[in-house]
Amino acid sequence: xxxxxxxxxxxxxxxxxxxxxxxxFRILDDGFVRLVDYMGSDESIxxxxxxxxxxxxxxxxxxxxxxxxxxxxRHSTPFEMCELKLHVRVPMDTWRQWIRHRMANVxxxxxxxxxxxxxxxxxxxxxxxxxxxxxxxxxxxFLNNDKGSHLTKRETEFQKFASEIYNERLExxxxxxxxxxxxxxxxxxxxxxxxxxxxxLHFLALRMDDHAQLEIRLxxxxxxxxxxxxxxxxxxxxxxxxxxxSVSLTQYDKEIILALNQSGxxxxxxxAIEFGLLDESGSNSKKSREREELETxxxxxxxxxPW
Numbered sequence: 001x002x003x004x005x006x007x008x009x010x011x012x013x014x015x016x017x018x019x020x021x022x023x024x025f026r027i028l029d030d031g032f033v034r035l036v037d038y039m040g041s042d043e044s045i046x047x048x049x050x051x052x053x054x055x056x057x058x059x060x061x062x063x064x065x066x067x068x069x070x071x072x073x074r075h076s077t078p079f080e081m082c083e084l085k086l087h088v089r090v091p092m093d094t095w096r097q098w099i100r101h102r103m104a105n106v107x108x109x110x111x112x113x114x115x116x117x118x119x120x121x122x123x124x125x126x127x128x129x130x131x132x133x134x135x136x137x138x139x140x141x142f143l144n145n146d147k148g149s150h151l152t153k154r155e156t157e158f159q160k161f162a163s164e165i166y167n168e169r170l171e172x173x174x175x176x177x178x179x180x181x182x183x184x185x186x187x188x189x190x191x192x193x194x195x196x197x198x199x200x201l202h203f204l205a206l207r208m209d210d211h212a213q214l215e216i217r218l219x220x221x222x223x224x225x226x227x228x229x230x231x232x233x234x235x236x237x238x239x240x241x242x243x244x245x246s247v248s249l250t251q252y253d254k255e256i257i258l259a260l261n262q263s264g265x266x267x268x269x270x271x272a273i274e275f276g277l278l279d280e281s282g283s284n285s286k287k288s289r290e291r292e293e294l295e296t297x298x299x300x301x302x303x304x305x306p307w
Contacts, residue, residue: 040082071238103199
């Protein structure tokens with residue numbers, strides 16, 4: 001076959017994304033996410049999946065049904081055919097969590113080569129969160145406004161002082177790579193972040209979750225609801241159904257629910273004791289994160305907690 005025999009393939013275009021190219025979606029006090037470029041669409045996912053069927057294979061599923069099948073059975077490769085490139089401005093402490101997802105191409109603003117971005121995330125008096133007792137890495141509720149006002153005032157003083165020290169070092173000729181060392185983690189940084197849809201959805205599943213830190217959750221929800229939802233609507237629908245709003249049952253979960261159905265509360269308690277989720281007397285005084293997760297699942301499905 002001669003090269004001239006090939007028909008040109010037009011670039012996949014998604015009008016809903018073309019409308020928002022370059023548009024910043026504001027997050028926190030000075031953060032943003034904006035779409036720089038994209039490749040592929042729902043159609044690209046389907047095309048990649050069907051190429052393995054071979055020439056002449058009949059199209060037995062509608063596109064939406066096939067995408068849902070792929071998502072349901074965790075066939076990830078077709079989703080890797082789609083990519084997004086984002087430009088983000090994010091506080092450094094939030095960016096540390098973001099960059100832990102080692103599945104993207106990243107180029108970050110460098111305070112070694114350039115003067116640091118003159119913007120620091122601030123906290124309003126009503127936004128100071130209280131440390132959670134049951135979750136060492138999470139928060140639960142807010143401090144009262146009196147304490148919050150004090151902390152916001154102190155934050156403003158500290159950030160102003162840190163900025164003055166940094167600028168003083170620069171003015172005295174200190175190298176940027178060293179002058180930056182005492183900048184607060186609340187200082188904003190910027191980056192270009194390019195990621196395929198499969199890995200992006202994994203990022204969103206973790207960072208949109210209620211257990212994720214609020215700041216990164218706001219960025220994740222913005223990416224999901226303002227960009228991905230309009231880019232690949234069928235894939236987004238399947239992702240929400242099978243990943244975000246679904247319930248995953250472990251072997252313990254299945255056996256306890258089966259025992260509850262067949263033998264009532266006594267059977268379920270017996271199984272929970274056997275699995276070490278309750279103490280020998282059947283009491284839930286023994287702390288068990290796995291049991292607490294099971295209880296959450298039971299409540300979501302309309303079951304009463306049997307112990």
